[in-house]
Amino acid sequence: MSSATSQQAVASLHTEVTRLRHELQTLKGEHESPAAEQTMYVGQYLVERLVQLGITKMFGVPGDFNLGFLDFVEDHPKIDWVGDCNELNAAYAADGYARVNDGKIGVVLTTFGVGELSAMNGIAGAFSEHIPVLHLVGVPSTSQQKDKPMLHHTLGDGRYDAYYLASQQFTVAQGNLTNKDAAAAEIDRVLTECLVMARPVYLMLPTDVAYQRISAKRLQTPLNLEPPANDEETEEFVLNEIIKLVEEAQHDAILLIDACAVRHGVKKEVEDLYKHTGFPVYSAPMGKSVVAETYERYGGIYVGSISSPAVKDKVENAKLILSIGGLKSDFNTGNFTYHIPTQRTIELHSDHTRIKFATFPGIGMKRLLPKLTARLQSFRAGATALEVPKFQFPVPKEDNEIISxxxxxxxxxxxxxxxxxxxxxxxxxxxxxxxxxxxxxxxxxxxxxxxxxxxxxxxxxxxxxxxxxxxxxxxxxxxxxxxxxxxxxxxxxxxxxxxxxxxxxxxxxxxxxxxxxxxxxxxxxxxxxxxxxxxxxxxxxxxxxxxxxxxxxxxxxxxxxxxxxxxxxxxxxxxxxxxxxxxxxxxxxxxxxxxxxxxxxxxxxx
The missing domain is CATH 3.40.50.970 (Thiamin diphosphate (ThDP)-binding fold, Pyr/PP domains)
Incomplete structure (x- = not known):
């Protein structure tokens, strides 16, 4: 098993443990609730959960397998159906909505087959760039899925699960709400994984299940969106190792911030880190605007050999690089021309930490960063003595009227x-x-x-x-x-x-x-x-x-x-x-x- 696969497995296991603990808490709350049982349709439950998460807009295209559910959306006073021109554009819109709305998901609704396949490029892009998007699909009734008639929007060969199987390549969790008794828990599971893992999820809503009644009690317990806890002993070891490396570097360290710092909700923790420690801070292209670019200790964009000479010099000659939320793609690294050796690099990610050549699965940056900031504040005097190039780009004087x-x-x-x-x-x-x-x-x-x-x-x-x-x-x-x-x-x-x-x-x-x-x-x-x-x-x-x-x-x-x-x-x-x-x-x-x-x-x- 590769290192990346192992890290993903550990992260998924941690997420599942967190979900199960929350499920027990939810069931306990339902059991102890003295109130008379209130019921609602499955479709209404789903809409209400989205509203609880602060979602105000749903994107997509109406189709015959999602029209009944759309009545619930249109009738709810706190969420709007936007209505897009095609499913691809709708998926793009859900992606853009989630990027700007820190901590919220984008929602795209399509119909079975023709609609969901059109949206899939947009969902794959969201997966690639760690964007939480719910792809909700209106699908044929449970009886039709069982009997497999040659319905429109099918492939004509009885494979009603073909699109579900395809979705598994581009989403971190999938669900098919075929059982009304498990529907609420399944909705909660998929939404939780979407937000905790910061990646798309896929949910099938059969036409008949959308209008089946279930208990509304689970809505009384908010979804638990906290990342899994770090193992205390391992976390302490990681913190000690980082402090040791900073000391060995004689404070000559820089922070390099990338996209997953905002995707996985640590923008505030990162800000606390660079402001309380004074270490020079730079961004990768995908991390642009995660750090306030007016901050006096911000030096600009590092993108390998494409970087400005001043930024390239400061980053590549630092004795220690603390990389936060890195995504080392070709366009994000100057076609892989990062010249920062592994032996001088510490990487913090949502589900693991890497110190030089050693990887620590399950040690996520959300819980690690505040403790690291507290430990690193004592290095502030040395850190603030490091020179940072001024991030500026004056308008050049050109002796012509061409818009260059x-x-x-x-x-x-x-x-x-x-x-x-x-x-x-x-x-x-x-x-x-x-x-x-x-x-x-x-x-x-x-x-x-x-x-x-x-x-x-x-x-x-x-x-x-x-x-x-x-x-x-x-x-x-x-x-x-x-x-x-x-x-x-x-x-x-x-x-x-x-x-x-x-x-x-x-x-x-x-x-x-x-x-x-x-x-x-x-x-x-x-x-x-x-x-x-x-x-x-x-x-x-x-x-x-x-x-x-x-x-x-x-x-x-x-x-x-x-x-x-x-x-x-x-x-x-x-x-x-x-x-x-x-x-x-x-x-x-x-x-x-x-x-x-x-x-x-x-x-x-x-």
């Missing part, structure tokens, strides 16, 4: 405000925003690991709703003209709901990141040029009334728009077409593409 990639990103950086949600599409936009300091309490949203182009449109819909839940500021999307064509329909949903995102469409005539990877002049990287400023009007808006569109071709035009208070504080959805050079790209993207191109080896052998 090198000018665009630092210029829009001055447009950002505190509490903004900044969504960047995979490719040009995500690489461009990386080096730009973000304001206090802003949130960076990008799908760097899974990298499904067009993901950001649906994610922007979900993120905007999440921002309303959390009373955040504006939602701003940067996306290329190629990517937006895949999922553009969700703009109509934003208009219907009165959302007010600002959408910057980078019109550079095709797939720029693909051109740099391979085929700079190939036709397959070209696209159709749409009438971008007519999109919102076409998709249900009324230009000048509930939407506004702009085309900017020069630096002067863009700066004037960004400085316009009415544009900067929108009361309607806005779309800006940016006319840019076809073959221009951010520096980091060019370097990453060159590295990826060597790895892909698109070279014919003689």
């Amino acid at each position: 990639q090198s000018w665009l990103w630092p210029r829009v950086g001055k447009f950002f405000q505190p509490k903004d949600i900044i969504v960047a599409e995979t490719g040009t936009s995500s690489f461009g925003v990386l080096d730009i300091p973000l304001p206090q309490d802003s949130i960076f949203v990008s799908q760097i690991l899974w990298g499904s182009i067009g993901w950001t449109v649906g994610a922007t819909l979900g993120a905007a709703f999440g921002g309303l839940d959390r009373n955040l500021n504006r939602t701003i999307l940067f996306i290329g003209d190629g990517s937006i064509q895949l999922t553009v329909q969700e703009l109509s949903v934003m208009i219907r709901w009165g959302l007010k995102p600002i959408i910057f469409v980078l019109n550079n005539s095709g797939y720029t990141i693909e051109r740099y990877l391979h085929g700079m002049t190939r036709k397959y990287n070209d696209i159709s040029n749409w009438k971008w400023t007519s999109l919102l009007d076409t998709l249900g808006g009324e230009e000048g009334k509930n939407c506004k569109s702009y085309t900017v071709r020069t630096k002067t035009e863009l700066s004037a728009l960004l400085d316009d208070p009415k544009f900067a504080n929108p009361d309607v959805i806005q779309l800006v077409e940016l006319i840019m050079e076809k073959n221009d790209a951010p520096r980091a993207l060019k370097v990453q593409a060159e590295l990826s191109g060597k790895t892909n080896r698109y070279v014919a052998e003689d």
Whole structure:
């Protein structure tokens, strides 16, 4: 068994023990409750549990196997059915909603077969990037599942479990509510694992079971979402070893924060760590905005050989690196060019800790970090003496009016405000925003690991709703003209709901990141040029009334728009077409593409 498999097995075992303890507590509460038994439909129970978890929006597409359940959703005063244009976009939206809403899950509802398979790419992306999403599927009745008639949406061969089996590849827990007596416990199990493991789960709701009555008593006991406890003796050993290594490093240590720090709910613990200890702190690309980028001890983004020289020097020459929530994918590490040896690295994860070459399964960072912070505070004097490069990116002076990639990103950086949600599409936009300091309490949203182009449109819909839940500021999307064509329909949903995102469409005539990877002049990287400023009007808006569109071709035009208070504080959805050079790209993207191109080896052998 591999180390990763062993760690996952231990983590799953810990989760199951926690669930069983909670189940005993719940059953005890039910037994002791003197109140008269209240009943409700299974579908109502599920909706009520979601509301208890703070979910205000459900995404998806109606279908004949989920319509009855949708009545419960529509009739509940505290949750809204959003209604998307297709299931893929709905899965993207649920993903975006969960990313912005720390500690909450995204929910996508589809119908059996055709609907759930359409959503599966979005669910796989959420799995890849550790996003808690409930994929709820309305399925045929229990009698139909047993008798296996040749129903529509089936494969015609009686395999009613085919989609369930497929879902197991992309979710950490699955359930089929075929037994009403076990339905409530099964719902609770799946939801708990979704949140504790921070990954998608899959739940089948048969049409008949949705309308069967069950006891509502379990709702009186909140779900236990605390991570499993660490073994005290092992945890103490781990803490002592970390302190020993910091002492050996003579305080020359840095913190490197990555995506799972926010995915697994330790953002506050990480903040306490770096503020109370004073150690220099850096982020990986997927961890951007986990650390406040206005913090004076924050040095910027480390992405292997692609990093700025100052950041690369400080991180790679530190005597000790404390990595928190790392996800070492190619685009997150500069194509695996991290030059931080294992013998100088400590890794903290949600379900294990790694010290140099030794792994400690079951020692999770949620409970470890507060104790580590307390132990490391005594090193503050030495830690604060370490120099940290200032994280800044001034707007360059260019003697032309062309909207270049090198000018665009630092210029829009001055447009950002505190509490903004900044969504960047995979490719040009995500690489461009990386080096730009973000304001206090802003949130960076990008799908760097899974990298499904067009993901950001649906994610922007979900993120905007999440921002309303959390009373955040504006939602701003940067996306290329190629990517937006895949999922553009969700703009109509934003208009219907009165959302007010600002959408910057980078019109550079095709797939720029693909051109740099391979085929700079190939036709397959070209696209159709749409009438971008007519999109919102076409998709249900009324230009000048509930939407506004702009085309900017020069630096002067863009700066004037960004400085316009009415544009900067929108009361309607806005779309800006940016006319840019076809073959221009951010520096980091060019370097990453060159590295990826060597790895892909698109070279014919003689």
